[in-house]
Amino acid sequence: MTSVNSPADPAVKALFFDVFGTLVDWRTSIAREAEAILHPQGIRLDWAGFADAWRAEYQPGMEEVRSGRIPFSKLDVLHRHNLERFLPRLGVNGLSEETLHALTLAWHRLDAWPEVPTALARLKTQFIIAPASNGNISLMVDLARRNNFPWDAILGAEVARDFKPKPGVYLSACAALDLVPAQCMMVAAHSNDLQAAAACGLRTAHIARPDEHGTGTGERAPTVPVDYAAENLAALADRLAV
Amino acid sequence: MTSVNSPADPAVKALFFDVFGTLVDWRTSIAREAEAILHPQGIRLDWAGFADAWRAEYQPGMEEVRSGRIPFSKLDVLHRHNLERFLPRLGVNGLSEETLHALTLAWHRLDAWPEVPTALARLKTQFIIAPASNGNISLMVDLARRNNFPWDAILGAEVARDFKPKPGVYLSACAALDLVPAQCMMVAAHSNDLQAAAACGLRTAHIARPDEHGTGTGERAPTVPVDYAAENLAALADRLAV
Numbered sequence: 001m002t003s004v005n006s007p008a009d010p011a012v013k014a015l016f017f018d019v020f021g022t023l024v025d026w027r028t029s030i031a032r033e034a035e036a037i038l039h040p041q042g043i044r045l046d047w048a049g050f051a052d053a054w055r056a057e058y059q060p061g062m063e064e065v066r067s068g069r070i071p072f073s074k075l076d077v078l079h080r081h082n083l084e085r086f087l088p089r090l091g092v093n094g095l096s097e098e099t100l101h102a103l104t105l106a107w108h109r110l111d112a113w114p115e116v117p118t119a120l121a122r123l124k125t126q127f128i129i130a131p132a133s134n135g136n137i138s139l140m141v142d143l144a145r146r147n148n149f150p151w152d153a154i155l156g157a158e159v160a161r162d163f164k165p166k167p168g169v170y171l172s173a174c175a176a177l178d179l180v181p182a183q184c185m186m187v188a189a190h191s192n193d194l195q196a197a198a199a200c201g202l203r204t205a206h207i208a209r210p211d212e213h214g215t216g217t218g219e220r221a222p223t224v225p226v227d228y229a230a231e232n233l234a235a236l237a238d239r240l241a242v
Numbered sequence: 243m244t245s246v247n248s249p250a251d252p253a254v255k256a257l258f259f260d261v262f263g264t265l266v267d268w269r270t271s272i273a274r275e276a277e278a279i280l281h282p283q284g285i286r287l288d289w290a291g292f293a294d295a296w297r298a299e300y301q302p303g304m305e306e307v308r309s310g311r312i313p314f315s316k317l318d319v320l321h322r323h324n325l326e327r328f329l330p331r332l333g334v335n336g337l338s339e340e341t342l343h344a345l346t347l348a349w350h351r352l353d354a355w356p357e358v359p360t361a362l363a364r365l366k367t368q369f370i371i372a373p374a375s376n377g378n379i380s381l382m383v384d385l386a387r388r389n390n391f392p393w394d395a396i397l398g399a400e401v402a403r404d405f406k407p408k409p410g411v412y413l414s415a416c417a418a419l420d421l422v423p424a425q426c427m428m429v430a431a432h433s434n435d436l437q438a439a440a441a442c443g444l445r446t447a448h449i450a451r452p453d454e455h456g457t458g459t460g461e462r463a464p465t466v467p468v469d470y471a472a473e474n475l476a477a478l479a480d481r482l483a484v
Contacts, residue, residue, distance in 0.1 A: 076420070137418040137419065140395070141394045142421065144394065145394065151395075152386065153394065153396040154394075154395040176379040177379065178380045192415050
């Protein structure tokens, strides 16, 4: 645990959280869900590779919206579109509408990294907590109910009608709570997310998720200046003295 | 407890709640908060009358937005505007900016009717629960933290950028959860709210709050057809078998 600043700044009133990768292990969960749906149909794949292939379409899909080439769409819609893009490359064709829909909703059934639910409950005692994710509201609600994330509100892309790292997502979350950016802290496992939040005036906390894309593939430490860098969410709660 | 329909329809997935009057006792709370702020400044008023005078400006203030005469504003902004409208009529003039601001935020410090927190926790075990209030997000967050309302999400006017009973408020809440209106039930102590929700295709539940505006002044029963009518929120939870 390192910190650029001294102990918890009392001016911070709200914590905003990235979700995919930071709070939930999307890769293991999507691999499990895809296998559960497709294996009974006789499909044999590298299921972690399936998750990686889907995630590889994530940023290009959102970039269509960020650039203004297509109107805002919920992430569920982009996930479905992305799924149909990469499936043929894996040699998977002819899935039923029902199967495609079930796969798309696999993103609503992701499991949290182990320390997250308890750490969020601790952080809620001192801060307003909300996701500032690119996931849509129903997806965030389902992940919260599955994993006991005790959100005060669901903020993020669907409220802003744009995707991170566009400034409007961070700024709309602050505005929804009547806070200025300096009263808000973005918590994420991805330096580009924190860099964009910092550019909007938010405080930042990095969470190490070294195994996000498979063992040793995630960010062990931030590559940009941050206010806090913690090995996990419990360590951040320790550091913020809650 | 009466019901037009037979027991809890399994098709209902989400409950949306009116908040002012239905879940919280705005009148007693505003009277208490106003007295706490203004009595030390030597001001003597009928504090319940103060609350009533403020609430009397509520619908006219929102109507400016609903009619399109002014752009959407958070309810906090309308509350402040309305405050400055009625204070002179009560003979109160010359309050400081700080006092006006503190009074406006009194709406963030309302207390729940006694059975509400426990009943909401019960309802959450079976349904997605969210406010569909005309209050803004920060106001809803503060009331939830004060009263332990375990919301899944904060929906309502600020997300829809319009005020009830405009259809967009109900329909945007359904859309945020990827539900059709028939899968959603509006819960409110006000028949006009339920009538508007029903016109959008939502199911409806009326909660009796006979003392909302003072003893015997509120709706003891709905004046429009509803799916459920309950004496309080615990009775609705009983009826929905949670």
